[in-house]
Amino acid sequence: MRRFFTEFAENARIAAEQIGAHKMRSLLTALGVIIGVMAVTLMGTAVNGLDKGFSDSLDMLGTDLLYVERWPWGGAGDDWMRYRNRPTFRTDYAHQLNEIILDTPNSALEAAVPCALSFRAIQRGGESVSNVYIVGTTAAYGYVNRADIEFGRFFNDTEYASGRNVIILGYDVAGALFETGRETAIGQDVRIRGLRYEVIGVFRRQGSFLGLQSFDNQAAMPLPALRRFERGNWHTHIRVKMRPDASIHEARSELEGAMRRIRGLLPGQENDFEINQTEMLEDTIGNVKTQIALGGFFITGLALFVGAIGIMNITFVSVRERTREIGTRRALGARRGTILAQFLMEAVGICLIGGAVGLALTVGLKFVFGAAVPAFPFILSPQLIVAAVVVSIATGILSGFVPAFQASRLDPAEALRHE
Numbered sequence: 040m041r042r043f044f045t046e047f048a049e050n051a052r053i054a055a056e057q058i059g060a061h062k063m064r065s066l067l068t069a070l071g072v073i074i075g076v077m078a079v080t081l082m083g084t085a086v087n088g089l090d091k092g093f094s095d096s097l098d099m100l101g102t103d104l105l106y107v108e109r110w111p112w113g114g115a116g117d118d119w120m121r122y123r124n125r126p127t128f129r130t131d132y133a134h135q136l137n138e139i140i141l142d143t144p145n146s147a148l149e150a151a152v153p154c155a156l157s158f159r160a161i162q163r164g165g166e167s168v169s170n171v172y173i174v175g176t177t178a179a180y181g182y183v184n185r186a187d188i189e190f191g192r193f194f195n196d197t198e199y200a201s202g203r204n205v206i207i208l209g210y211d212v213a214g215a216l217f218e219t220g221r222e223t224a225i226g227q228d229v230r231i232r233g234l235r236y237e238v239i240g241v242f243r244r245q246g247s248f249l250g251l252q253s254f255d256n257q258a259a260m261p262l263p264a265l266r267r268f269e270r271g272n273w274h275t276h277i278r279v280k281m282r283p284d285a286s287i288h289e290a291r292s293e294l295e296g297a298m299r300r301i302r303g304l305l306p307g308q309e310n311d312f313e314i315n316q317t318e319m320l321e322d323t324i325g326n327v328k329t330q331i332a333l334g335g336f337f338i339t340g341l342a343l344f345v346g347a348i349g350i351m352n353i354t355f356v357s358v359r360e361r362t363r364e365i366g367t368r369r370a371l372g373a374r375r376g377t378i379l380a381q382f383l384m385e386a387v388g389i390c391l392i393g394g395a396v397g398l399a400l401t402v403g404l405k406f407v408f409g410a411a412v413p414a415f416p417f418i419l420s421p422q423l424i425v426a427a428v429v430v431s432i433a434t435g436i437l438s439g440f441v442p443a444f445q446a447s448r449l450d451p452a453e454a455l456r457h458e
Contacts, residue, residue: 053381057357058388068353069393071346072434075339076397076427077404080419082335083426084405086328087418103283104183105294106315107132107151108276125311130155130262132301133177133277139297147285147293152176152183155265156274161208161258162230163216171212172257173231175265183278186254191225191240194261202263207240211255232268236260287316343430346393347438354386354442365449379447386439387432394431398424 058065106112109128130153140148155175161168174180178196190213194205206229213221216229224238245254281290291314298312358365365378405417 051384053385055388057385058392064353065389065392066396068349069346069389069396071342071344071349072390072393072431073346073397073400075342075346075434076394076430077401078335078339078342079430080398080401080423080427081404082331082339083423084401084417084419085331087420087423088416089328089331091416091418102317103281104316105279105281105290106276107279107294107298108313108315111313112315126302128275128312130275130277132298135301136277136279136294136297139300143293143297147282147290148297149280149282150179150182151277151279152179153262153277154180154275155262155269156276157265157269159231159268161212161216163227166216166218168212168215168256170256171209173265173269174257174259175262175269176259177262180259183280184259186245187243188240189243190222191238193240193259199261199263202261202267204234204236204260204264204267205239206236206258206260206264207242208238209242209253209255209257210244211253212258213238213241234268236264287318291316339430343434346390347434350386350389350435350438351442353389354382354439355445357385358382358442358446362449365446375447378449379443382443382446383436383439386443387435390431390435390438391428394427398427 107128109125110122133151133153136148136151140146140151153176157173157175158170159173161171161173178194178199181193188207189210191207193207194203198205208216208224208229210221213224217224217227221241224241227238228235229238230236242255242257242259247253247255279290279294281287294314295310298314299310302311304311368378402419405419408415409417
């Protein structure tokens, strides 16, 4: 064991001297490993960020919610006209659904809340926020929405029934319209298409969906108040909350039967509505992650292959340049395994340098991307760092083994005569 550690230390010293004596050559040789490690760590960082951002976004959308509407999530594709010709989807279906839920023993569903959506500009004085996601709903919206109220309150049943012109603003909307502070928005008026609405609440900050769609650029108001400026049914849906102990299959089956009953569909007729859920978004994001992974693995594999060829070539050159040195060491009693380990350590050392540089560049790019897209979580996990080290070592061993083995098999007498 003592001999092993002695030889290991000696080989490490020789490898460090050789790499230090040819700094530029070693760095250029490691370029493929640098690109490969950058590819694998950046890919992993992006996938980790997608996982984290998507998980947070699903929490905001509600993993225990089912969305009943006219259109499927993910696009209609070639069936666009079929979905377009479906009967109008009405918000009063929510009331009928709630009656069915109450009359169903041990129902897997808890409550249904109607939502009518509109994208409009909200104005106050000379300030305006465009394309705000406005939800017209009932006082039960809190059951199906994860957003808390930071200032003020939500509207009540009386305000909903009377259709009072009140509104709750999203965090970003309130910040843009009231520069003196979001808390000062309470009791103030804003305008939508010329109609006046009193601000009674401000939602707490929620963040965004993968840094793309902000949850804070929204507002909520009583459904009758929304209908004063938005009379279309294009963006109408019903959010149905499942009971905590219910399975998704049980809840979907019950909801489908209830909606077929409400829509008056006969046995054998296809559904003229869609039941969407966050699981569908998981499938979509899963495809995106797979594409990122495939692209990353291709770039990683190509870069590491080129890097391995370069390291193998430079190790062959190093063996040829130091043939007499190898002969001398063998003549003085060095074992073949010692020579093999010596050149393997040089190859692995070059790869580890490449891995370290690649990791450093990844960290730098992570901060650059984080500053450019602050809402997207770029996560460089410890597992990725370990993976980068393992990839570097494996590349060094695989690319350096053949020339190192050739060096270990040199005949001492022939090596000493080499010029």
